[in-house]
Amino acid sequence: xxxxxxxxxxxxxxxxxxxxxxxxxxxxxxxxxxxxxxxxxxxxxxxxxxxxxxxxxxxxxxxxxxxxxxxxxxxxxxxxxxxxxxxxxxxxxxxxxxxxxxxxxxxxxxxxxxxxxxxxxxxxxxxxxxxxxxxxxxxxxxxxxxxxxx
Numbered sequence: 001x002x003x004x005x006x007x008x009x010x011x012x013x014x015x016x017x018x019x020x021x022x023x024x025x026x027x028x029x030x031x032x033x034x035x036x037x038x039x040x041x042x043x044x045x046x047x048x049x050x051x052x053x054x055x056x057x058x059x060x061x062x063x064x065x066x067x068x069x070x071x072x073x074x075x076x077x078x079x080x081x082x083x084x085x086x087x088x089x090x091x092x093x094x095x096x097x098x099x100x101x102x103x104x105x106x107x108x109x110x111x112x113x114x115x116x117x118x119x120x121x122x123x124x125x126x127x128x129x130x131x132x133x134x135x136x137x138x139x140x141x142x143x144x145x146x147x148x149x150x
Contacts, residue, residue, distance in 0.1 A: 022074045032056050033067045034091075037077050042088040042099075042108035082108065082137050098136040104145035111138065 015034040036051035049064045096113040
């Protein structure tokens with residue numbers, strides 16, 4: 001198993017240990033947010049808030065946003081922001097993958113990079129930057145929406 005695969009399983013299988021490894025205090029809110037992101041890849045902040053409220057009861061929208069920001073800043077989850085679509089969160093971090101987004105229903109699906117290591121694309125002129133990531137979003141209609149449209 002790759003290093004990335006081990007890291008993903010570690011975060012998702014033992015969120016308490018992962019929070020501690022990242023130097024973060026273990027709280028019910030952080031654990032619930034991690035479980036929400038794990039249970040529904042590409043979940044919106046509103047979706048996280050609903051899942052967390054269902055699990056632990058009352059939590060403010062601001063607490064959800066703050067918790068998501070801390071987890072993103074510490075590399076435990078990833079924030080994706082497809083143009084014209086709600087910001088989404090996922091637990092798949094540390095690898096080189098991209099996303100497919102349905103123009104009709106906003107479904108988001110992971111797709112592995114066909115080119116290789118990150119960054120999988122490099123510009124002609126890097127302008128002195130040390131590149132570490134290239135973000136690619138593919139747009140189209142998912143199979144369900146294609147059938148409805150035809």
